[in-house]
Amino acid sequence: MVNVAILGFGVVGSGAAEVLTDNRRVIEKNLGKTVAVKRILDLRDFPDSPFGALVTHDFNDILNDPEISIVAEMMGGSHPAYDFTKACLEAGKSVVTSNKEVVANFGAELLELAAKNGVRYLFEASVGGGIPIIRPMVNDLASNEIISVNGILNGTTNYILTKMLDEGASYEDVLKDAQAKGYAERNPAADVEGLDAARKIVILAALSFGKLLNPNKIYCEGITKISSEDAETAKAFGCSVKLIGHTELVDGKVLAMVSPRMIPCSNPLAGVSDVFNGILVDANMLGECMFYGKGAGKPPTASAVVADIIDIVAHMGQDGVRAPKFEVATDADYADFGAYATKRCFSFANTVDAADKIHKVFGDALTAVVGERIAVISEALTEKDAAEAAAKVGLALVSSIRML
Numbered sequence: 038m039v040n041v042a043i044l045g046f047g048v049v050g051s052g053a054a055e056v057l058t059d060n061r062r063v064i065e066k067n068l069g070k071t072v073a074v075k076r077i078l079d080l081r082d083f084p085d086s087p088f089g090a091l092v093t094h095d096f097n098d099i100l101n102d103p104e105i106s107i108v109a110e111m112m113g114g115s116h117p118a119y120d121f122t123k124a125c126l127e128a129g130k131s132v133v134t135s136n137k138e139v140v141a142n143f144g145a146e147l148l149e150l151a152a153k154n155g156v157r158y159l160f161e162a163s164v165g166g167g168i169p170i171i172r173p174m175v176n177d178l179a180s181n182e183i184i185s186v187n188g189i190l191n192g193t194t195n196y197i198l199t200k201m202l203d204e205g206a207s208y209e210d211v212l213k214d215a216q217a218k219g220y221a222e223r224n225p226a227a228d229v230e231g232l233d234a235a236r237k238i239v240i241l242a243a244l245s246f247g248k249l250l251n252p253n254k255i256y257c258e259g260i261t262k263i264s265s266e267d268a269e270t271a272k273a274f275g276c277s278v279k280l281i282g283h284t285e286l287v288d289g290k291v292l293a294m295v296s297p298r299m300i301p302c303s304n305p306l307a308g309v310s311d312v313f314n315g316i317l318v319d320a321n322m323l324g325e326c327m328f329y330g331k332g333a334g335k336p337p338t339a340s341a342v343v344a345d346i347i348d349i350v351a352h353m354g355q356d357g358v359r360a361p362k363f364e365v366a367t368d369a370d371y372a373d374f375g376a377y378a379t380k381r382c383f384s385f386a387n388t389v390d391a392a393d394k395i396h397k398v399f400g401d402a403l404t405a406v407v408g409e410r411i412a413v414i415s416e417a418l419t420e421k422d423a424a425e426a427a428a429k430v431g432l433a434l435v436s437s438i439r440m441l
Contacts (some may be wrong), residue, residue: 038078039350040075042099044121045112046083046092046269049135049162053109054088054337055345068350075367076373078121088217100124107341107349108399110134119143126150133345134337135162137391145249145365149439155315157352158347160209164190164237165314167337174244174348183245186283187441190237192333193221193228194280195259198297199310202268208261220312230259231280231295238282241316243363246286248370256374263297267436270384270412271299273405275372277307278379281441292372295384298441299382306441377438380440385412385432398429410435 041057043050054074057064065071076099083089096117099105108125110132112118114315119139122132126147134140139147140160151158161171165188174183189195193215200211212229217222220324227233243249259409260280276299284293300307305327309315314332319325333350352358369415386408387389396402403414411432418426427434 039072040105041107042076042105044078044081044110046077048335050111052335053342056339056343107131131156131349133159137163137236143240143254155287155348161345162279162338162341167340170328181322184319186241186318188282188316189279189309189314190234190282194218197310198278201265205265208267231257234282234295238293242284246291247363248291248366249363250293250366257327258296262313270407273407275302287372290372298439300441322371380417381415382408382422382438384412384435394430
């Protein structure tokens with residue numbers, strides 16, 4: 038018997054308890070061992086839940102219980118989730134989590150602490166919900182050098198952008214629809230401003246390049262400025278608009294960023310719609326590899342949490358089990374974002390001589406007229422060069438969106 042404790046009995050926490058209970062026979066068959074929930078920590082009581090009798094309000098009931106060997110942290114936020122995780126690792130208990138905020142902020146420290154105490158810290162559910170991505174990057178791609186990772190990492194923003202592209206709806210109307218359907222929070226800032234995606238791309242960058250960047254130090258742009266006209270412009274160029282987390286090495290330093298991108302329909306990420314996530318990993322031997330699935334929701338995320346629990350149980354008592362490895366980035370590890378160049382889609386107010394003005398600056402670049410705007414696809418430009426090029430045109434700039 039392997040006993041598990043759950044920290045946080047919200048959507049994912051309750052889901053993990055249900056998976057461990059409802060799929061007990063499958064888990065026992067695959068492991069040859071029984072895995073059971075012994076304690077649940079939450080501030081609330083759950084008298085109507087079949088797990089209600091397991092609830093405690095005192096973390097020490099879990100920390101000091103020698104029969105609990107694995108703790109699943111699904112509290113959200115940095116504190117007290119980080120503090121409880123650290124205490125559990127120091128007490129010789131393995132920890133699994135769906136908490137991308139803790140992993141992005143403290144992952145390097147917690148991995149080191151786990152190794153020091155002979156236990157494990159796993160976080161498959163912290164990126165991509167139920168999509169297997171962390172374990173494949175640690176194990177299956179271990180023989181590859183990662184070139185880049187591009188990901189649609191937030192289901193809420195992808196739902197909003199899909200509706201804007203398919204239906205021509207406004208950002209404000211689709212956001213209200215997403216909130217009504219439970220896809221977006223009442224305060225959607227973490228999603229629509231790109232903060233959630235930033236934490237996730239920081240984790241993927243750490244797995245790819247060994248350096249854990251500070252999510253607050255990378256370029257992060259959300260979707261609040263994307264309009265239905267931008268979606269129509271993308272369609273005119275055979276593209277879609279997605280919020281993309283991107284990371285790559287630039288001159289040996291790590292670049293990570295989040296921003297809306299226009300993506301050609303030939304790119305597999307362009308077809309990732311609704312609340313689904315997609316992660317495109319480019320490796321030097323494998324080439325491009327796509328990971329696709331439900332990036333959020335109770336059953337998918339809980340499934341990933343339990344997968345980590347099963348992994349720990351399956352390897353109990355074994356030496357040499359592969360674990361994620363990365364360290365906190367120093368200032369010298371950050372690539373110069375100002376030197377990063379991408380193609381752009383510039384949209385200007387259309388006037389009688391707009392096409393001539395655009396071609397004087399961008400040459401024979403591809404253009405399209407969409408409603409009252411005229412758009413052009415540029416060559417790769419840095420931030421400074423993009424601003425200067427747009428100014429030289431001499432027309433009112435409506436929008437500037439990076440290409441992928």
